[in-house]
Amino acid sequence: MKLELRGITKTFGPLVANDHIDLVVEPGQIHALLGENGAGKSTLMNVLYGLYQPDAGEIFVDDEKVSFKGPGDAVAAGIGMVHQHFMLVPVFTVAESVALGYEPTKALGRLDLQAARKKVQELSAQFGFDIDPDALIEDLPVGAQQRVEIIKALSRDAKVLILDEPTAVLTPQETDELIAIMRQLRDAGTAIVFITHKLREVKAVADCITVIRRGKVIGQASPESTDSELAAAMVGRAVKLSVEKDAPQLGETVFQMSQVSVVNYAGHVDLDHVDLAVRSGEILAIAGVQGNGQTELCRAILGLEPLAGGKMTLDGKDLTKMKVKDRLRHQLGYIPEDRSTDGMIASFSIAENMILDLYDIPPFATGVNMHPKVVMENASKLQEEFDVRVTSLQDPISTLSGGNQQKVIVARELSRPLKLLVASQPTRGLDVGSIEFVHQRIVQQRDMGTAVILVSTELDEVVGLADRIAVMYRGKIVGVVPPDTPRNVLGLMMAGVSAEEQEADK
Ligand SMILES: Nc1ncnc2c1ncn2[C@@H]1O[C@H](COP(=O)(O)OP(=O)(O)OP(=O)(O)O)[C@@H](O)[C@H]1O
Ligand SMILES: [Mg+2]
Known part of the structure; x- marks a missing residue:
């Protein structure tokens, strides 16, 4: 036809x-x-x-x-x-x-x-x-x-x-x-x-x-x-398809998790005694086939999954029992893998979605007084900076195209001071030009001293951005390797074979 x-x-x-x-x-x-x-x-x-x-x-x-x-x-x-x-x-x-x-x-x-x-x-x-x-x-x-x-x-x-x-x-x-x-x-x-x-x-x-x-x-x-x-x-312009970045300037360890386990309602072990540490100025990328615990890892850091065991600290503070909202206030940024369920409220305006959890604190509010003008100023600044294509910032975010919704979330999370950024599939649905921009912004965030945990199923993205790569398999960290590790070695690690085991098999 x-x-x-x-x-x-x-x-x-x-x-x-x-x-x-x-x-x-x-x-x-x-x-x-x-x-x-x-x-x-x-x-x-x-x-x-x-x-x-x-x-x-x-x-x-x-x-x-x-x-x-x-x-x-x-x-x-x-x-x-x-x-x-x-x-x-x-x-x-x-x-x-x-x-x-x-x-x-x-x-x-x-x-x-x-x-x-x-x-x-x-x-x-x-x-x-x-x-x-x-x-x-x-x-x-x-x-x-x-x-x-x-x-x-x-x-x-x-x-x-x-x-x-x-x-x-x-x-x-x-x-x-x-x-x-x-x-x-x-x-x-x-x-x-x-x-x-x-x-x-x-x-x-x-x-x-x-x-x-x-x-x-x-x-x-x-x-x-x-x-x-x-x-x-x-x-309509030339795009850099690979990430440009300098060597990392590593600072103190900002985020640490030790022996963290998560068990789901059906008794399945999603995270199995995971140890991870990220330093200021470092991008730690998590590679793995989807469904090997990456989602639960991010959600656990944010406080959306109860821990079955283990401990997490951010900047020396114990996060383990801290509420989600308090974690965000302690300069934890989060780009969720599923923007429509965890990242935005569809019926709220674009401007409101650009602040979301910050609505009741300065500069957007003092005490019980909201400051709509500041909310709008913030939104138009971010809209311009991240090239979000909108008709009116007062429209519900649901009227935006998929990629533009993603840009709103990324803009919101990258526009406040952060100690730790957890970015899960940050460029999902973005066009090549926007991917280039978001990659630059993540590197910039790193260079300002933020510790970054990046989760991505795109191996190019992992290899391009990472300072170190942790590979996950069935809820465990198989190993942590440098970004120039050959792809076939990474591939086997993603199937559960550690680099040491691969070496021993040779
Ligand atoms: N129901 C709607 N009300 C108002 N504006 C809309 C509506 N649907 C789409 N738009 C606008 O129309 C334009 C085109 O959107 P569309 O979803 O077709 O883009 P797209 O090419 O599919 O982008 P993406 O790659 O991000 O999915 C956008 O500016 C969007 O905000
Ligand atoms: Mg579309």
Whole structure:
């Protein structure tokens, strides 16, 4: 099925999110949409999926003009979409989720679950998905949940599949699996619109690339372009793709954890007697395959996980029993891996989200008196500094594009004096230009004497920023190694084999 968008324009108040966009997607083609944060990619896809009504422009399916009043019309025309933030209901099974897709108006008890179960099995077998139709959504890892979204679309006969930043939340291995699935779908004739900020992925699968900047199509790029060419096309300037930093000026040990253990409600040991120390002026990066305790480590430092044992100190003070709020006041900064649940309050304004936990202390308040003017001044300063694309700072943060929401959180955490910064996936969802900027800011923070703990599943990010790398496996630290450690050694450490064991095996 061929799809064509002509002159699509979509405004939000004074903001032109899509400005006369033309796009042609051919059958059996993977068409990548590349563009900086807030360029208008998700908006365009929401128009195509019938979620937004365009102010102007036309959509053609197989050269016939169509108009979508809602996603139901788009689905009926053969369009499927996997959103930037998934829309699955956690307490449903896979089969129920897929069945809901066919008959959204029927009560769940009357859905044809048997047919849905069969469909899930068929599609799983066809594409090698390995999904149990009776599994509960909430029990599935993110990568599998995404496959359920894809199955949902395919079960409704999608001929055009929209994938909006599908890899942002995936591990590198899950990403490779998704890429393989995309190739299979393409070879079977499906057209795919693929949005990502990762140039490696674009080059791996895209048949053609359209670049969007500030709501307009800038042009086409060839998948054979170099990373720097693609990066420059996206953000309109040259971007440094590697991190520049001087040797660290190490100070005192600022943060220390000894023998820290965390056990979850089901009795699973998430952190197993972890010892770590970070010095002022140092970036300690935590590498590892997602799900090996990194999340719990960060949450434990912040005070969001009760400790089953062990002790933590920040600047000599015992954190172990300290409340979250008091830890933040003791100059602990936190960029959470999941911005929507731990980093922001969706219905609060952008300006309010730029202070969040500081709302009742100077300079934003004295005693019970809030100072809205100071809150606004702070917000406009940060907005400019971090290039957050907003219409009004009073709008709810939920109206921002994904990457711009992330920038608000990073700006907030990097704009106050910090002794320790815990940054978990700090550049998730950011465009290459913003990644460059946030990396510089993290290094700058280090150079001002902050101790930094960086958690990232991107090995390039870990190696680029780290002064030391601690590798985690199954809740334990396998070892702490220098950043110039060969990648294959790091890779084996991530599978639980320490550097010493690797040496002994030689
Ligand atoms: N519902 C809305 N109300 C107001 N403004 C909106 C709304 N949805 C999007 N916008 C604005 O439209 C612009 C384009 O946003 P969009 O989400 O399409 O960007 P994007 O290219 O997907 O960016 P990202 O890479 O960060 O996901 C942004 O400036 C955003 O703030
Ligand atoms: Mg988007």
